[in-house]
Amino acid sequence: MENEVTARFRAHLREMEEALPGIREDDPGEVFLLAALFRDGDFLMLEDPIRFVYLLNDTAESFLVPENVTMTGTFRQESEDPVSASLSREGGTNGRPFRYILAVRQGDLYHGGTSFVLFFTGLHQENHFYRYGRLGHFWLKGDELLRQVQYKAELLRDKRAYLGVDSCTDEERKLAWLSEYPPLSGLFFPACDPEYLRLRDDPWDLNETAADVMEDLAKQLENPRILRALEKYHENSTRRAAGHVASLLRTNAFLPLILSLTKAFESAGSVYPERPYKEEDAKKRQALERKACRILKSHPGSLLFYEEPYLSWKDEVDFSAYVIEIRKGLYRIRTRVFPVSLSEEP
Secondary structure (H helix, E strand, O other), X not given: OOOHHHHHHHOOHHHHHHHOOOOOOOOOHHHHHHHHHHHOOOOOEEOOOOEEEEEEOOOEEEEEEXXXXXXXXXXXXXXXXXXXXXXXXXXXOOOOOOEEEEEEXXXXXXXXXXXXXXXXXXXXXXXXXXXXXXXXXXXXXXXXXXXXXXXXXXXXXXXXXXXXXXXXXXXXXXXXXXXXXXXXXXXXXXXXXXXXXXXXXXXXXXXXXXXXXXXXXXXXXXXXXXXXXXXXXXXXXXXXXXXXXXXXXXXXXXXXXXXXXXXXXXXXXXXXXXXXXXXXXXXHHHHHHHHHHHHXXXXXXXXXXXXXXXXXXXXXXXXXXXXXXXXXXXOEXXXXXXXXXXXXXX
C-alpha cells in the first residue's frame, strides 16, 4: 500500500534509478523501499528465510520480504564490501509468470568479490513493533536520564520517517517531535559517540510542534518555573537560549520534567508486546530481571532499564540491565549507573 514514505521515494525517481538501475515508476512502493537501502548503503539480507532488513531499532524490526524467492550464486553474510545491484524482469507475457531478477554484487568481482541473483514474484513489507520504554543503552557517562530521553525521541523519529506516521500512535507522533527540540537533542545529550551522531541539517532550529509538546508536559506538572523557562526559550530560540535550557534540564529543579518525559516514553511503548524470545533466551531475560530487581530494592527511587538483542539480527548485544540511581546534588542531578549481567555475581 502506498504511504507517504514510498511516495517520497517515488518522487525522486532519478535518484532511485541511480541506486537500483532497472527500477520503474510503476513498480510497487516496496521496490522503492528496496532501492532506498542501496542508495543509503544499508542493504542487509537475512537467510532462512530470505528477507531484507529495512529498519532495526528498539521500537521496530521491519523487513522487505521477497515472495516465491530463489537464489543462485554466493552471498557472504559477514562481508563489509560495498554492495551494488540492478533490477530486471522476465515473464509476464504469453502465459509466463512475471518475476523480478535482482543481481547483487558484493565488492569487486575481480578482487575477491562475490555476486548472487534473487528471483522473486513480488515484495511485501513485514513490520513488528515492540515495547521499548524500559530499553536503554549506556555508551556514554553522565546525564544518563537525559541521554535516554534523547535516544528514544530519535528512535521514534526514525520509526515515523521509515515506516510512516501510521506506524505510530498519537502519543508516539507527539514524542517523536522532541528529536527536533535543540536543548534536548544530541547537541547537548548525545546517546552515542560523535562519529555515529546524526544531526538535522539545521539542528539549532526549534520546531514549533516540539516546543508545544514540551510545554504541554510542563503544564501537567503545574510547575510555573519550569513552564516559564520553556516559554521564554520558545519566544527567543537562539543558540545561547538553547544552551541555557539544556543547563536547566540538568538541575534538581527540572528533575520532575525529566522523570515525566521518561514516563511518557514508557507509557507510549507499553501498548506493544515484549519481544517473544525463544525459551532459552526468555529464561535468561527472566533471570536477569530477578537479579536487577534485587539490586533495585537496595536503591529506592532508582530506575531500571534493559538492553536486549534483536530477534532477527544476531549482534554482540546480549541481555543486560542497568539500575540508575538518581540523587540530588547541590544544584545538579547526579546519577550513578549499576550495570547488571548474568555473568557477574549478585
